[in-house]
Amino acid sequence: MRATILGTGAIAGAHAEAIAGLAEHGVDAVLAHALDIDPARAEGFARKHGVAGYGTDLAAVLADTDVLHVCTPPGAHVEATVAALEAGVHVVVEKPATLSLAELDQIAEAEAASTATFTQVVQHRFGHGLRQLRRLLDDGALGRPLVATCDTLWFRAPEYFEVPWRGRWDTEGGGPTMGHGIHQFDLLLAVLGPWSEVTAMAGRLARHVDTEDVSMAIVRFANGAMATVANSLLSPRETSDLRFDTEAATVELSHLYGYGDADWTFTPAKGRDDVAQLWQPDAMALPSGHLAQLVPTYRSFAAGEAPPVTVADVRGTLELVAAIYRSAFTGAVVRAGEIRPGDPFHASMRGTGPAWAPVKDTGVRS
Numbered sequence: 001m002r003a004t005i006l007g008t009g010a011i012a013g014a015h016a017e018a019i020a021g022l023a024e025h026g027v028d029a030v031l032a033h034a035l036d037i038d039p040a041r042a043e044g045f046a047r048k049h050g051v052a053g054y055g056t057d058l059a060a061v062l063a064d065t066d067v068l069h070v071c072t073p074p075g076a077h078v079e080a081t082v083a084a085l086e087a088g089v090h091v092v093v094e095k096p097a098t099l100s101l102a103e104l105d106q107i108a109e110a111e112a113a114s115t116a117t118f119t120q121v122v123q124h125r126f127g128h129g130l131r132q133l134r135r136l137l138d139d140g141a142l143g144r145p146l147v148a149t150c151d152t153l154w155f156r157a158p159e160y161f162e163v164p165w166r167g168r169w170d171t172e173g174g175g176p177t178m179g180h181g182i183h184q185f186d187l188l189l190a191v192l193g194p195w196s197e198v199t200a201m202a203g204r205l206a207r208h209v210d211t212e213d214v215s216m217a218i219v220r221f222a223n224g225a226m227a228t229v230a231n232s233l234l235s236p237r238e239t240s241d242l243r244f245d246t247e248a249a250t251v252e253l254s255h256l257y258g259y260g261d262a263d264w265t266f267t268p269a270k271g272r273d274d275v276a277q278l279w280q281p282d283a284m285a286l287p288s289g290h291l292a293q294l295v296p297t298y299r300s301f302a303a304g305e306a307p308p309v310t311v312a313d314v315r316g317t318l319e320l321v322a323a324i325y326r327s328a329f330t331g332a333v334v335r336a337g338e339i340r341p342g343d344p345f346h347a348s349m350r351g352t353g354p355a356w357a358p359v360k361d362t363g364v365r366s
Helices: 012-025 039-049 074-086 101-112 128-139 158-162 182-192 273-278 290-303 311-330
Strands: 002-006 030-035 053-055 067-070 090-093 118-120 145-155 195-203 214-221 226-232 234-246 249-255 264-268
Touching: 002 012, 012 030, 012 039, 012 067, 012 290, 030 039, 039 053, 067 074, 074 090, 074 101, 090 290, 101 118, 101 311, 118 311, 128 182, 128 249, 145 182, 182 226, 182 234, 182 311, 195 311, 214 311, 264 273
Parallel strands: 002 030, 002 067, 030 053, 067 090, 090 118, 145 226
Antiparallel strands: 145 234, 195 214, 214 226, 234 249, 249 264
């Protein structure tokens, strides 16, 4: 399979390295093209990663592409994704896939009419610990999941937002809820399944941006479990933490931008030492990351099967983002399925807007 990377900024390197690593796992793939609106940046990236083709024109290379990796800023995802699907090219998009539910629904329509399939990068779903926890819950070995916490406590200095598209609803889609915490609460949904209702708050406490820089939510799941979700870009000691309390054990993950088996802690409930032996590390397992996701994803592309992360999976997580914003900005409890076409939060994560005024766009953010 011949791959093309569109957008050669920072995250594109992780895609290039993962594509290069596929051969070690029996997947026949090559990175054939690197594209960017900046031709010099595309050329530099191509030389660094040994890519034969580079340029600026996506249409010119689609006929020579089996899989398109969209690594542009979020605002440019939809147009490229739809063009690829219409050309019968599989698409791997960085998160967040789109700026709104309306845009994701547009992609779903394009996929339904295509011979190709769409997936989004949610690399943390593919670490061994997450897959083991999901299996133990599916088997009933840990009893019912009851309580969870999901904290994305990161730090982004003011200069981080000097990049023109950051901190804006129209180009980034939101703040830490949309672009940062989504990594962790996607894992929360991968473990606990569909959510049923959410109540939330959001604030712009310290950064000169249009979006929030902190949000907090309480989420109830369809299976009855309850969770808290915190998303921050103001936390000097950065950490990404998830905790799952089940009837038989507490399972915890503490990391920052990626995890291995050593980052998990398993604590049996009192009197349930029998479950301790069920949690076993796997020295051969890949750590969470792009390669761990691309191996099964490319295998599904080659086999003509649905990828392990479907557009429906992506929508469940993105709908929670929209619901957090809707609850935070309206003060209402939001239930799954309420945000439909015609709702302001279906068209934009900003929806009816936060109480604070937008930052005047001077082209420079501080």
